[in-house]
Amino acid sequence: MQTSLQLREQLRSIDRKSYPAYKSLRGQYRFPHFVLSIDHVQGDPFASPSAVSILVSHGDAGFPAAFYKNRLCRTTLADFLIRGFSRAVAASSFQARGSGKSGLISISRCGQEVIARTACEITDSGIIMRFFVGFPAHGRTIAAGELEKILFDYLPEAAEQTLYYRSVNASALSRAIELAEDQQSIRDQLPGLGLCAFVADGSVLPRESGVSDRPMKDSIPFLSPERLRVTMELPHRGSISGMGIPCGITLIAGGGFHGKSTLLDALSLGVYNHIAGDGREFVITDDTAVKLRAEDGRFVRDVDISMFINHLPNDRDTASFSTLDASGSTSQAAGISESIEAGARVILLDEDTSAANFMVRDAFMQAVIAREKEPITPFLERARDLYSEAGISTILVAGSSGAFFHIADTVIQMDSYRPVDITEKAKSLCDSYPLPEVGVPPFSLPASHRIMTCKKEQPAGRQPEGRDGGRERIKMKCRGRDGFSLGRDEIDLRAIEQITDSEQTAALGLLLKYAVTHLIDGKRTLPEVAKILSENLEQRGLSFLSDDGGIFCGYAQPRTQEIYACLNRYRRP
Numbered sequence: 001m002q003t004s005l006q007l008r009e010q011l012r013s014i015d016r017k018s019y020p021a022y023k024s025l026r027g028q029y030r031f032p033h034f035v036l037s038i039d040h041v042q043g044d045p046f047a048s049p050s051a052v053s054i055l056v057s058h059g060d061a062g063f064p065a066a067f068y069k070n071r072l073c074r075t076t077l078a079d080f081l082i083r084g085f086s087r088a089v090a091a092s093s094f095q096a097r098g099s100g101k102s103g104l105i106s107i108s109r110c111g112q113e114v115i116a117r118t119a120c121e122i123t124d125s126g127i128i129m130r131f132f133v134g135f136p137a138h139g140r141t142i143a144a145g146e147l148e149k150i151l152f153d154y155l156p157e158a159a160e161q162t163l164y165y166r167s168v169n170a171s172a173l174s175r176a177i178e179l180a181e182d183q184q185s186i187r188d189q190l191p192g193l194g195l196c197a198f199v200a201d202g203s204v205l206p207r208e209s210g211v212s213d214r215p216m217k218d219s220i221p222f223l224s225p226e227r228l229r230v231t232m233e234l235p236h237r238g239s240i241s242g243m244g245i246p247c248g249i250t251l252i253a254g255g256g257f258h259g260k261s262t263l264l265d266a267l268s269l270g271v272y273n274h275i276a277g278d279g280r281e282f283v284i285t286d287d288t289a290v291k292l293r294a295e296d297g298r299f300v301r302d303v304d305i306s307m308f309i310n311h312l313p314n315d316r317d318t319a320s321f322s323t324l325d326a327s328g329s330t331s332q333a334a335g336i337s338e339s340i341e342a343g344a345r346v347i348l349l350d351e352d353t354s355a356a357n358f359m360v361r362d363a364f365m366q367a368v369i370a371r372e373k374e375p376i377t378p379f380l381e382r383a384r385d386l387y388s389e390a391g392i393s394t395i396l397v398a399g400s401s402g403a404f405f406h407i408a409d410t411v412i413q414m415d416s417y418r419p420v421d422i423t424e425k426a427k428s429l430c431d432s433y434p435l436p437e438v439g440v441p442p443f444s445l446p447a448s449h450r451i452m453t454c455k456k457e458q459p460a461g462r463q464p465e466g467r468d469g470g471r472e473r474i475k476m477k478c479r480g481r482d483g484f485s486l487g488r489d490e491i492d493l494r495a496i497e498q499i500t501d502s503e504q505t506a507a508l509g510l511l512l513k514y515a516v517t518h519l520i521d522g523k524r525t526l527p528e529v530a531k532i533l534s535e536n537l538e539q540r541g542l543s544f545l546s547d548d549g550g551i552f553c554g555y556a557q558p559r560t561q562e563i564y565a566c567l568n569r570y571r572r573p
């Protein structure tokens with residue numbers, strides 16, 4: 001390891017040389033209270049910026065050990081530090097002048113959720129902060145003096161402000177850790193209380209706008225109906241009250257624009273912890289919950305959808321169903337089967353984004369089209385079995401069909417964003433509007449023995465062969481939150497609504513790339529591949545992906561359920 005003095009000398013020796021001379025700076029340099037690492041150098045000032053990191057030992061950083069004693073605390077501390085470092089470097093970005101991306105200093109932008117990110121990693125030895133820097137140049141001539149400002153002035157100042165306990169707002173950090181522990185306490189208490197979700201009184205569910213995830217100002221605070229009110233004791237906040245959603249089948253009803261989908265959206269993101277001030281800090285959902293929608297045109301391979309669909313024309317096998325262009329109903333049936341396989345204990349559905357013929361068939365339609373001519377067993381007739389036989393709860397938003405009232409255990413009406421428990425009222429009316437008697441096929445959970453294969457079924461641990469017989473280098477390119485490309489394959493994740501951040505999508509791209517090059521061998525099943533990926537994430541976090549080299553910055557951890565969703569949308573061969 002070289003010293004900071006040697007780095008300064010190297011910078012001055014390459015000043016005004018051509019841009020590739022910057023490559024000589026790769027390596028680690030010891031500064032007085034941290035180690036600066038130049039991990040990757042961009043090819044020219046217009047290319048993706050260089051990857052740089054700072055390592056501060058725990059002894060120098062001085063944060064109490066209680067703040068990184070377990071994964072929950074580490075994730076919360078890292079999130080706090082990323083937000084602080086982002087604010088600190090914002091004022092310095094582009095202060096160093098030059099062409100293209102010269103002077104850029106950027107780091108992950110955290111949203112309202114607290115998610116583990118590679119931008120900051122709390123290890124046993126210290127704190128690693130990873131970020132990007134645009135190495136300055138005039139044209140393609142090195143401007144070493146400008147980079148010297150960044151490395152010796154701007155970055156040390158940002159590190160001093162944010163990576164040492166003596167400099168941060170200790171009270172705010174303590175509150176963030178305590179909030180995370182309280183949120184986890186609620187999550188841990190849900191099963192014992194027979195709940196699949198909890199919404200605290202005073203929560204603010206509406207968002208600022210369609211493009212802003214911040215809480216809406218002057219919105220109506222949430223207040224639980226009395227029958228559904230639950231009180232919990234939390235380790236730091238003490239007593240908290242709110243609406244507990246029982247396991248089983250819950251229907252969210254109400255007029256248009258009264259907050260039905262707003263509540264469902266908040267519940268779908270309740271699988272994550274949220275920062276203070278978000279309004280949904282204490283909206284906590286079973287962390288395996290999956291929100292599903294119809295996905296016309298979706299790729300499906302070898303999925304057992306026979307629980308919902310049978311006797312298709314041409315005798316197509318629905319116990320191992322495949323299509324390149326799924327309909328709304330087959331895509332939703334596949335999504336539920338895949339979610340069961342992924343371990344989901346709660347399914348969230350909105351009637352507005354579901355396939356109508358998959359959800360329900362009214363009495364008139366059943367009279368006109370004989371049951372034996374209809375291959376679909378609607379969700380209405382399967383939801384009860386899903387809970388009683390498989391322990392999978394359903395939370396459903398319905399605004400047009402009254403049939404769902406007949407199967408609901410709990411009915412919540414949203415009235416001007418206020419929840420009202422109308423379970424008894426709805427049940428008393430069901431006798432006046434009976435459902436037709438129908439014969440429902442026997443229930444059985446979907447079976448899965450899907451073997452994952454990739455191009456030419458290369459042995460695990462080997463990359464696919466290129467046209468010249470050599471090893472093909474698989475490139476992954478993230479396309480924002482909505483998906484990514486892996487080699488020539490496009491993976492479309494637009495319908496996976498619980499991906500909240502493009503960095504999660506990028507991580508899914510790396511995970512799929514790792515699976516293709518290390519795990520998919522024509523023998524392992526999809527659940528086996530997903531299990532290996534999830535166990536690696538559980539034990540090592542995203543750092544296990546750094547073993548393959550590349551720039552290990554700009555990624556956020558997805559859930560197991562999103563890993564399954566990604567694997568299910570990989571088309572090869």
